[in-house]
Amino acid sequence: MPTRLRVAALLAALVFPATTYGADPAPEPKPVKDPADTIAAMIDRHLAKDWEARGLIPAELTDDAEFVRRVYLDILGRAPKASESRAFIDDKDPNKRAKLIDHLVKMPGHANYFAAVTRAAWLPQTTTNFQLAQFGYQFEVWLRTQFRENTPADVMIKRLLTVKVTVNNQNPMFRFVQGDPTDPDGQRLASFYQANEGRPENMGASVSRLFVGVKLECAQCHDHPHAPYTKAQFWQFAAFFAELNPLTGPRPGFVGPLQPQSDRNTIGIPGTDQKVTATFFDGKNPDWRPDRSPRLELADWLVSKDNPYFAKNMANRIWAHFFGIGILDPVDEPGENNQPSHPELMNDLGKVFAENGFDQRLMIRALARTKAYQLTSKMTHPGQADPRRFAKMSLKGLTPTQLFDSLVAATGFREPAFMRNQQNFGFVQPNNPRSTFLARFASNERPTEANTTILQALMLMNGQFIGDQTDLSKSEILASIADYPGWDTKQKVTALFLTTFSRNPTPEELEKFSSYVDRGGAKGNDKKQALADVFWVLLNSPEFLFNH
């Protein structure tokens, strides 16, 4: 009995979509123009101008099916369930795309997904070094709250850079960073410093790369070979975090001739006798005052509206998330060899981001509304091949989490919460499919250059998880589709397409797969097994395995 009930419930969800994003009954008064539309129009203007100048014909707009899958993957981190795609495709509202975007950014899954993506970008070492993994998890908890509450980027980063931390330097191999126990977020924020080993040079390198958008660390040991950054400049930047080092001089507040910072703002360059003082990239020094720490000075400089780096860099990172490649890409290595593809667009993007109070959700809503984002990934003209012209959507690889969450959505796998939340600290739990997928699909490639490995292909073809989900006796969605009373083969095949690809099959596909099922599959005697074969094929197809 329970099984049958479960099947009925699954099917009800499949056939009668319950989701009603933004279907508020009361019509709202005519709103003022949404700034997201203004920004989207600005972006599309810039791109259209570039296409025209190059004689480039952009790809067509996506149909609803391609759009709904893409926007779920990019905002929520998973493909839509069949019911969700169907609801969207069937919706007659001409404004339904904007409505869906606005709905998705408010879902808790969005904050969780962006926290995970941000943590992976900001603290990549916590995904590969098991000694640091726990600090990544702690920091991610803080990020989740920020995305849920849509904390402006400048507020977020200033908070991170000025949080009170104490460093225990007793063990030269491993510094312990402690947060302020009276600050409810103290320990979570301190974990960012801990993941950077509590070292000024690591913090300087991270902050410069992430928030300024300039990768300085090559200059740690020698002058940057291909960019105008010197070793001294690196250490001058690291010196903003000098207070993480043990103090050598008199502490601020020490009785005696008071220097504004004591040595909280100076750092020795290893292997030399040279000491440098914290200095901004433009060569200026803050007006040092005893009551303002070097980190506070740095934070204020960084997020000030006049800072030429911060807004552009942060906006470009959001751009890269949605388009798979930044306007400047790599996003953190500007230089002679790496110029923005659209310099004016990049400037304007930074400008509107700053003008709108560094509102990240607004940027997300704006980018997803652009025509450029809503172009199909199908190439219709060879000129569209260059991803940096944004004349069609680039094919993007799925992150391991996107892939597994999409598999959960497509197969109806009922993942126990403990499996979902299990933190593996670098160790794979063999009986937890999420854990095995995350390990096998880990990659540090940029999404537009995602490569598939042999072991990944083998896992998808022969592995236990997809084996179970395409096995009629163990599967969830497959079994309910196969047994659904009153459906003919074509309806069943259509349901499989909808749950894996978020679209209906083309007439040719419908014909081909239905006839395979109707003739009883390869052996000619088992229609249900044949339906399982179709599901297996769809789950292994690139259309399922990529964000397109």
Next chain:
Amino acid sequence: MSRSFTLDRRHLLRVGAVSTAVSMSGWMGKLAQAAEEKKVKPKRSCILLWMNGGPSTIDLWDLKVGHENGGPYKEIEAAPDLKIGEHLPKLAKHGKQIAVLRGMSTKEGDHARGTYLMRTGQLPGFAGIQYPSIGSLISKELGDPKAELPNFISIAPQRFFAQEAFGPGFLGPVHAPLIVGDNQFNNGQGQNIDTILKVADLDKPKAIDDMTHTARLEMLREMQEAFAADRPGMVSKSHTAAYDRAIRLMQSDGGKVFDLTTEKNEVRDKYGRNLFGQGCLLARRLVEKGVSFIEVTLGNWDTHGNNFELVKGLCGTLDTAWAALMDDLKDRGLLDTTTIVWMGEFGRTPKINQGRGRDHFPNAWSTVIAGGGIKGGQAVGKTSKDGTTVEERKTTTADFLATVCLAQGIDPEKTNMSNVNRPIPIVDRGAKPVTEVLQ
């Protein structure tokens, strides 16, 4: 032309040694030429024996007999000019093929950082350049991209200290290792080693018969082709290529090399019936199949306490497997073309701690190179009487890795294009290879 060039710029650049100044046609021509050259070179392989946890090299390769730091072990003769620890008696018989580098002095004494340094030649810089592991770098140079088996196979790696140090970094997944026996920590104890050492998911699900399997693959192929036709480019191409290679591995003889049950029992016994021993046997089989780079991991070297008991046990496992590997390679005429590298992330403190253990010590320790390209029967470099400092031939990580490259005829200064669009040499320029050990 220029547009399609931009499309795959990074991937094209990654393909081989490049100079950004050379014109497109110029270096495309060079690539073709390089590919031609590769064909005529004799097939070379490299086996890395990776000692996870930091092996106590003072008890294996550079004993301090009579000194208080020396501990209870004695020395035995491996060659007229080479004495090694008494718990490696079988390997000592191959002393003439073995060169010990006693001047190792490296910069990292933390597991994660040391692992990264020794395996990539680079200090870990957070989120900077994604440096490839030495296995990816070497297999890219030695391997045939069209081979049935992947060119880099990693056996029972223990990647938890620093996963990045085991990956292909900016060389991309084409140069990623095929891993067997992932996540094993106790040398296979209490487990079915034959199963562990097989490629994961290499067999199709049992319930699926051959006809159904073939039908599935055909339908899948049509879906892949339709998708790639609409969306040409590296991503969809790589997807199809990976499936092709996976299917080839499933269907060809190549996959059978992982089935150790086809070896005679006495051969299997000779290597030791444990994960490392059988891993070394698999490594020999892979060399026979022409695989370029194979690594086999032996863990549990982190002997902070009870060092001498533990090291004796580990030596037993190591000695048996490594000596058998040398025997078999020699018998098959493969030892001249197979370089065997032995190392961990660092050595251990000469001073014995209160728990009869030794702690992390990167300042003065040893690594070993043997076999192909190596002038054996010698130790190069010298540590002080107490073992705490290097007195002769100080060898950095880069010096060592450059030596490993040269032993196999690879130019360590050859560059690959990195993820930051800059050419990066295999080993940092300015390394001073230990030429004394090169043939």
